[in-house]
Every structure is written in C-alpha cells, then in structure tokens.
Amino acid sequence: MKFGIDSGWFRRYEAVTPRRRVLILPHAGGSAAYFRLWGQKFGQDTEVLVANYPGRHVRASEPFMLRMEELADAVTEALLPFLGLPLSIFGHSMGASLAYEVALRLEARHSVRLEGLHVSSRKAPHRLTPGTLYREGDDALVAEIQRLGGLEGVSLDDPALRALVLPAIRADFTIVGTYGPRSAIPVGCPVRGYVGDRDPAVTDTDMSAWADVAPRGYAQQVFPGGHFYLAEQRDALIRAVSGSPAGAR
Numbered sequence: 001m002k003f004g005i006d007s008g009w010f011r012r013y014e015a016v017t018p019r020r021r022v023l024i025l026p027h028a029g030g031s032a033a034y035f036r037l038w039g040q041k042f043g044q045d046t047e048v049l050v051a052n053y054p055g056r057h058v059r060a061s062e063p064f065m066l067r068m069e070e071l072a073d074a075v076t077e078a079l080l081p082f083l084g085l086p087l088s089i090f091g092h093s094m095g096a097s098l099a100y101e102v103a104l105r106l107e108a109r110h111s112v113r114l115e116g117l118h119v120s121s122r123k124a125p126h127r128l129t130p131g132t133l134y135r136e137g138d139d140a141l142v143a144e145i146q147r148l149g150g151l152e153g154v155s156l157d158d159p160a161l162r163a164l165v166l167p168a169i170r171a172d173f174t175i176v177g178t179y180g181p182r183s184a185i186p187v188g189c190p191v192r193g194y195v196g197d198r199d200p201a202v203t204d205t206d207m208s209a210w211a212d213v214a215p216r217g218y219a220q221q222v223f224p225g226g227h228f229y230l231a232e233q234r235d236a237l238i239r240a241v242s243g244s245p246a247g248a249r
Helices: 068-082 094-110 138-148 159-177 204-213 234-242
Strands: 005-007 010-013 020-025 046-051 087-092 116-120 191-196 218-223
Touching (some): 020 068, 094 116
Parallel strands (some): 191 218
Antiparallel strands (some): 005 010
C-alpha cells in the first residue's frame, strides 16, 4: 500500500483492491499529517482519505475557511468523485461536526447514504454552545490547546512556532465557535460515538446525545484517555471504526 497521494482536498491511501472507503476529518488545528499512520491500518480492501484543510501544509497558500457551512459544502463537493464505493466518515472533535454536516449534504443533495458515521470527542449538534475563544489573544488559545492535550510534545513558547501554527488553530476555532446549536436532524445511517474517559471538554453523557440524530442505530465506546485519547488508542479505535457500519446498542 502506498504511503499516500495528495489528491486536492484529500490525502489518499490506495488499497490493493478497494471495496469501500473511509474519510477522516481532522480536529481544529489538525491536518492530514496527524493521521499519517492511519492510512495503512484499515486493510487492503479499504481506501482511506484524510482531509487536507485549506491554509496549512500542502495548501498553505490557500485562505482559511471560517464557517462550518462553507467547509462542509466544499468537502461534500470534493467527495463526489469518490462515491462509487460504500463510504464511512470518521471525524474527531471539530471533524465530528463536519462529518455530520457532510453526511446531511450527501443525503439531501446527492441521495448518498453513508455506510456509517463515526463521531469522536464532540457534543451532538443540538447540544453545542457557541464560543468566543477565537476572538481572544494567543495566550488564551494556547491555554485551551494545553488543556485539551493538543500538539503533544510541541512547545508553543517559541514565537516563530506560534506564528506558524496559531493562524490555522484560530481559523478552526472560529468555525467551532460560530457553529451550533443546530436542530437534531437525523442521518440515514448508523452512528457510532467515541470519547476518552478523562476528556475535559466532552463526557460520555454528552456523546450519548448523538443517539437523537441516529434512528438507524447508535453505539458508543469509551476509551482510556483525554480529548486526544486516539493518540494512544489508535489501533483499538481503528478496529472499532473498521467494524462499520455502526450498530445499535
């Protein structure tokens, strides 16, 4: 399996004989690079796509997107050439909200129903509250990143490094802060939720509200860890996502 091929919006990991696809939508401030090891873990029958958001890495010259609607519209359109195989979507944190919005658009605009919607470390759309952190100074952003355990092993004390990574984080926090609450519009596929048992921002009770948008079935799994439990629980999480479609409890 090739390490990865950049295909516009997606970093694409080609399977030998793909029978299905999994799209991964990163968290606020995240990039395809964070999930670089995931592409080779789903087996030779699954092609993995990881979203490249504008304004970072290979798309550094492009302007950031600042609204969930704009981002969801763009991702949905970019997915159209990849709809020939059964598709599941996994989204972590901000990516979970984005995954939900993409699922709704695929159904409403293109009559495409996902094989499974997998949401991680994010409250359900109708339980979200707007935030204003994106309007605050850099120190406040850094404090929140540290609280959540993001950028593990990276020090943001270096002004040059802050200047490099904080614009993307602020742009994504703008998306997060201006999104929600939304009506609990159901999706037409099973939904599976994941959360860390020590997440300072989202509890397992918060996650359980995703059942309200999942008439086709909702299941939930709690992993050891915090908001970024998926760093240490990667293989176990991939096994859970690979078991899609998500089933009812």
